[in-house]
Amino acid sequence: MSSEILRWLQRDPDPDTRRELQHLLDNQDQQELEQRFSGRLAFGTAGLRGVVGAGPNRMNRLVIQETATGLARYLLAQQINAQQRGVIIGYDGRPDSRQFAENTASVLTGQGIPVYLTVRVAATPLVAFGVRHLNAAAGVVVTASHNPPQYNGFKVYWGNGAQIIPPHDKGIAEQIEIAAQSQLSLMTLDEAKENGLLTLLDTPFYEAYRQALGNSALLSNHTSPGAISLAYTAMHGVGAEMAEALLKDAGFDQVYSVAAQREPDGRFPTVNFPNPEEPGAMDLVIAEAVKHDATLAVANDPDADRLAVAVRTETGQYQMLTGDQVGALLGHYLLSRTSASQALVGTTVVSSTLLERIAHWEGAHYYQTLTGFKWLTNVAMEKQTENQRFLFAYEEALGYTVGDLVWDKDGLSALVAFAQLTAELASQGLTLWDRLESLYRQHGLHLNAQRSIALSPGAPAIGDALRAHPPEQIAAEAVTAITDLKQGTIDYSDGRQERVALPSSDVLIYQLASGSRVVVRPSGTEPKIKCYYEVVEAVQEQEPLKQAQERAAGRMSELIATHQASLS
Missing domain, CATH: 3.40.120.10 (Alpha-D-Glucose-1,6-Bisphosphate, subunit A, domain 3)
Incomplete structure (x- = not known):
């Protein structure tokens, strides 16, 4: 038995995962042991997410305790009032979530940080709301969202109510590594209550969000x-x-x-x-x-x-409806209910450009970020001013946020807003399809698709290859501009170059003459790339929408086939 495994068995507070690990040892399952001890779950801007099980490369009580210790130490170093403001913790309905949330509370209170712990399951948006509602220094949600049943996760919000972004992710990760080699300090929940360090959030908190x-x-x-x-x-x-x-x-x-x-x-x-x-x-x-x-x-x-x-x-x-269609409908609707010239709306680089066109037409302010809601909300906070208030943001993966009550995606407020939009249209004898058609006729039919493409194992980094040989055309269309977020530049076909005000990321965006677009995101961990395609098709005044849809679908098929063939 390796010293690392022995040490893990001695530290693990959970008899179930200790038995699981002992079983692997007894059966000499070297492959499984290697998978679990070859590293530890990486902590990043989305926190932790992984399969539940024994070992540092799985989600379990010891990993949670070490992660919470790292978070606590980083908070105490970065926020001098963390011991006054505290941390809110919520959890979903997965089998281990409540236990993981309580372990997190035990660690934080053991470091002298007050905890607000939900008494029952809580939607992720409620915890994001609670960070600012309670003026907490941070928030934690134990959830694996829409991942399969064997997963769980640990999601962190900063004191501004948004998901953490650099440098906080790196700083917390460094403290987790130290915690994994240190003696852990925990306080039981009963002790935390007695010491005034634990507040249970019951119905009044849920009602505050409502x-x-x-x-x-x-x-x-x-x-x-x-x-x-x-x-x-x-x-x-x-x-x-x-x-x-x-x-x-x-x-x-x-x-x-x-x-x-x-x-x-x-x-x-x-x-x-x-x-x-x-x-x-x-x-x-x-x-x-x-x-x-x-x-x-x-x-x-x-x-x-x-x-x-x-x-x-x-x-x-x-x-x-696609996420882009819901995003365009909600964005257009919300802009109609406010002073558009003072509104700020945003999407990510892989989402449809339709909201951008709508925003410009309505005279609103528009911004674009890297993929992920952590960017959409943190950037919005930076950009909003007294005369430019944040209104709405979305990403194509079904995430939307309405106003600034929750600085993260919120499927509950989006549900209400979308129902209200639908009802308003119905009162006018219109449907959502009618509204979509009017947007397409005004701004062009925007058709979006996504493909993941597997590459040959051992193939050279696809991003570098694409940069070395930039295409002049794709699907018989001229490439009019190439945005390289790794280099931070936009290179136009006429020789002009501009700088891009986005963080460095291995993303390439090819703008085509017709307004269509191809976005390529090489994977940094495996031989594959994600490609996002957009076709913009003008709808003639008297033309049935179906004809334009068929044209756009044909162009999309050709664009995907041609582009994928060029990558093989």
Whole structure:
């Protein structure tokens, strides 16, 4: 037995994971032992996420205690008032989440940092809201969001209510490494209560979030809520109780929850993969919508920070909207409800450019960031001014935030806003399809697609190869500009060059003459790349939309096929 494994067995506070590890040792499962002890779960801007099990490369109580110790030491070094402000902790419905949250509380209070711990499961947006509501120094959510059942995670918010970004991720990671070699100091929850270091957040806290959304001017459009109906699923997650309450507050009395998926269940028994983007994940809520002839079929992912929408068509079938379509519809709607010239809206570099066109047309301020909500919200805080207030941001992976009550994606407030948009349109005799068509006719039909492409193992770094031989055309279209976020430049085909005001990232963006676009993100850890494609197709004045859609689909097929062939 190696000294590292022996030391782990001595430190591990969990008898279950100790037995699991001992079983691997008894069976001499060297391959599994090597996987678990070849390194430790990397802490980054999304915190930790991994499979639950024994060893430093898995999610378990010891990893949580070491991670929380690293966070505590970093907070104490960086925020002189951390011991006054404290940390809020929430958790989802996975089997280990409450235990991990309580272990985190024991570590933080053991370092003298007060903790606000939710008494029951909490949607991720509630914890992000709670950081600022309580003026906490940081926040932690124990959740693996929409990952498979065997996963769990540890997500960290900074005192501004947004996800951590550099240099905090690196600073916390360095302290975790030190903690992993140190004696850990913990306080039992009973001791923490006695010492005034533990506050349990019960119904009043959950109601504070509910009331804040109910008082939001952006969610105050109560136009004919009875005109529409919704089928809803929490997808075995934590969103149902709050989603139903918020919709009821807003006057929506025709809401039909999928009973089989309403209660938190970290086993996710009715879905193969608890991600509303995955094929089949929306089947039960669409069936519920068919049963009630509902206007919408909507879903939150298991920690309720994302929103998926399917809309009834003229034929009575239900069609999923893409994240980009929901983002454009919400952005346009919210801009119509405020002074657009003073509004700030944003998307990521891989999201559709339609919101940018809408914002410019409405006279609003627009910004673009790297992929991830940590960038969308932190950058928004930097950019907003007294005369340029943050309004809305989204990313194509079903993440949206409405206003500044929550500085992260919030599938609950987005659900209310989208229901209110749908009801307002219905009161005018219009549908979401009508609104989408009007946006396409005004700004061009924007069609987006994503592909992951596997490369040959051992192949040279694809990003370097692409930079060495930049294409002059793709799918018979001239490349008019190449944005290289690693170099921080935009090179135009006429020889001009501009600097890019974004953090360095291995991303290449090819702008084509027609307005179409290809975004390439090489993986830094495996031989594959992610490619994001956008085709923009003008819709003629008297032309049926279907014709433009068919043209755009043909162009998209050619663009993807040609581009992928060039990478092989």
